[in-house]
Amino acid sequence: MEAKGKVLLKATGIIMIILSIFGLLGGIILAGVSAIFFSGTIQISELLSAIPQFTEAQINALFEYIAAFSVFAIIISLVELIAGVLGVKKSGVPKSAKPCIVFGVMLILITIVNIIYGMIVNTAEFNFSAVMSNLFSCISGLIVPILYLIGAYKNIKD
Secondary structure, three states, X not given: XXXXXXXXXXXXXXXXXXXXXXXXXXXXXXXXXXXXXXXXXXXXXXXXXXXXXXXXXHHHHHHHHHHHHHHHHHHXXXXXXXXXXXXXXXXXXXXXXXXXXXXXXXXXXXXXXXHHHHXXXXXXXXXHHHHHHHHHHHHHHHHHHXXXXXXXXXXXXX
């Protein structure tokens, strides 16, 4: 007997694998940029002359934020990669998608936290277009994990 959620779980798993690879690459690039900065290869004086509206403290804070963001991007992308691989592997086996449900819920919660964080950061200055852009991108970011969760649930119901 074929699992009812096979196609949906497999398709969203493949999408998650592809997106997580982009996320991992982005996180690694950001980590590399911050590592170059903190290694002293890039001098703050060079950055200050290139972007004179920023202070040294602001530039340091920016690169600290980039370093922290890169760590979170890598961790979240790894979770998404694991979820995608599990989705593809478990898609054809009825009643074996319990781990997929766990990862699907985790990814939905991560996206919701991202929405809340983005709204808090963007409402500090209240940039309406940034708030709406963040909201749209996060809601669209919920679509794949929700479909993934539906596919996993259909597999378990079999």
